[in-house]
Amino acid sequence: MIAPIFRQASLFPHWLPVAAARPAMSASWWQWVASTDSLTTRLTVAGGAKAFRVRLLRQTIGLPRRDEALALGIAPRRNAWLREVALCLDDTPWVVARSVAPLSQLQGKGLEGLGERSLGSWLFQQPDLVRGPLYVTRHRPRFVTEQSASLSDSVWGRRSVFQHSGLSLLVQEYFLSAMADDLGLPSR
Numbered sequence: 001m002i003a004p005i006f007r008q009a010s011l012f013p014h015w016l017p018v019a020a021a022r023p024a025m026s027a028s029w030w031q032w033v034a035s036t037d038s039l040t041t042r043l044t045v046a047g048g049a050k051a052f053r054v055r056l057l058r059q060t061i062g063l064p065r066r067d068e069a070l071a072l073g074i075a076p077r078r079n080a081w082l083r084e085v086a087l088c089l090d091d092t093p094w095v096v097a098r099s100v101a102p103l104s105q106l107q108g109k110g111l112e113g114l115g116e117r118s119l120g121s122w123l124f125q126q127p128d129l130v131r132g133p134l135y136v137t138r139h140r141p142r143f144v145t146e147q148s149a150s151l152s153d154s155v156w157g158r159r160s161v162f163q164h165s166g167l168s169l170l171v172q173e174y175f176l177s178a179m180a181d182d183l184g185l186p187s188r
């Protein structure tokens with residue numbers, strides 16, 4: 001039984017440690033949200049015969065949101081590298097993601113030229129990669145709301161900070177209703 005406090009996104013804190021969100025989550029969604037290996041690989045496998053593709057929505061230099069700067073431990077009014085993508089199966093977005101990194105840490109990493117290649121595929125090839133704790137939200141991804149209603153129709157969102165060779169990268173991923181529909185996953 002799901003505790004009543006979790007029924008409304010407005011009563012669910014913006015970001016909760018993943019273990020604290022577990023009572024509100026079905027076992028099937030837990031398998032996705034609490035996983036710490038490559039989401040790109042998981043989506044490719046779950047998609048079966050469907051083609052996996054990263055659709056680049058926006059890659060730019062701009063101000064992080066305040067909560068993003070806090071998560072990275074950087075000054076909120078400093079420009080950062082921002083990347084927003086939709087992870088699609090047969091052109092249907094299943095996940096939207098927004099990644100943020102401090103500009104000063106990007107030198108020599110080659111991320112500017114990543115384009116529609118998966119950031120995850122690159123990250124998980126790095127031998128010294130360390131992933132920080134996962135946090136979960138029921139709120140929708142605000143960064144895509146102006147672009148399309150279906151891109152912001154999320155079931156769960158999660159985020160964590162990756163560390164690799166002096167780079168801290170905040171990766172935020174929102175699992176969309178279209179993914180739940182295609183995979184027959186529950187509404188929560």
Ligand SMILES: C=C(O[C@@H]1C=C(C(=O)O)C=C[C@H]1O)C(=O)O
Nearest residue numbers: 038039040085097118119120173
């Ligand atoms: C972190 C991963 O990378 C994925 C790919 C992303 C991209 O290309 O921008 C963004 C977030 C992820 O969903 C992963 O595969 O686990």
